[in-house]
Amino acid sequence: MRYLLLIYSEEPASPPSPEVMDAVMAEWVAFDSAIRGSGTYVSGEALQPTQTATTVRLKGEERIVTDGPFAETREVLGGYYTIDVPDLDTALDWAAKCPGAKYGSMEVRPVMVFDPPPQ
């Protein structure tokens, strides 16, 4: 079954020092290669900061485009992994190993499965 591991964290007000940055990056690289090599990895992306986000809505025919993310929350979506594992416990194990769990929080959501139409 597929699960989306959504990586949430607070965006830092100022950039961390290069030493801190290097240490954190090394953790992410280690996790990324572990999950890619595990046979459970489906896909994953890291996202640019929310200052680069644009929100689009349709009000009737009118397209409303605004700067920034839809919801103003403390923790923002910073990236995700999609994995294919047997059950929630296995998905939670991967989420707990991800550096995102340490520096913010991980939301684990099952991907919806649709029955194929009856033949």
Added chain:
Amino acid sequence: MSERGRAAGTVEAVFREEWGRLLATLVGWLHDLDLAEEVAADAIATAVERWPVDGVPDHPAAWLLTTARRRAVDRLRRRQTYAAKLAILKVEAERAGTGGPAAPEPFGDDRLRLFFTCCHPALTAEARVALTLRYLAGLSTTEVARAFLVPETTMAQRLTRAKRKIREARIPYRVPGPAELPARLPAVLRVIYVVFTEAYAASRGPTLTRPELAEEAIRLGRILHQLLPDDREATGLLALMLLVDARRAARTDPAGNLVLLADQDRSRWDRSSIQEGVRLVERALPGGRPGPYALQAAIAALHDEADSLAATDWPQIVSLYDLLQAVAPSPVVALNRAVAVGMASGPAAGLVLLDELAADPALARYHLYHAARAGLLERLGQRDQAAAAYRRALALVGNEPERALLTRQLAAVVAAPPGRTR
């Protein structure tokens, strides 16, 4: 009793006894809690209809399982979905392997798996309690709702939402491996203990104890202890519940008034529960640092074994609270320790500790903190301060029997002649 009535009574007894085991087996086989519940209920309904006519079968539990399995296959056939077809194939393959559904083979015990699913940390604490009472204790949704004083529709929704989460998020149906078990078991123990404490001190309303709920908690504790006989905390939890519940009959007077430990008629304590509890404590304590349930059970055992409040081994109780404070620190443990010190070393020593705890916001709002302070002040002869502390406790208490007791205690301290100490 009519033949029909007797058969219905048998069904009721089998149902209570076998429901959790039957359901756990069906879930293991169908991987679908809703379907398992439906077909288990169907099998029970069929038994109610057939047993008075055909007689009670030799193996009632196996009969129920066989009937439930047939119903499951019927229902899966009607669903006509791809997933259902796969399930039928799987079911038929397994049936071929076990020699067909008619064989009344004794079935194993999958209840431990069901415990871990119902008490999974991905479910809310409220949902865990509701699922465990519904699926392991076999209470009806109405009974579960009544136990937690919520409307039945609320409880039904809570159960439906929890089952949906189990199904859609695929919360596994398995016992955690040895590496995970220490982290996962406390949630299961916690659920059983919540049922027990809810029975024991209803936080609001007119009654203090609800014996049937305490009995359900003890029954669940017994099942878990039977499934994990070597787990010291599962043993400790069962011991704790038995040792506390042993005092139930003496805890209220015939008029329903609450009686404090100091004033209880100890001859009314249930000796067989105490003996069983003490035997279990002796198994839960040795073998490394004891856990919080084993320690609380050991404290309860010291109370139960004492002939009077004065004859209680208070120094030993204080040392057990020290250990408890180290493994599971909490403001309430600190409060109970201070009270024990007040008994072991005198009220002044207890009061010093209680006053040190005054800054804790949780205790400041806790009526028993002020009641304990009042008791120590009273013993020191400081009646005005004792009365003030009882008044503060009265402003915070939630249930009627405790309110009535505090009112009596306040009246006694106000009316007592100067210099009276207890």
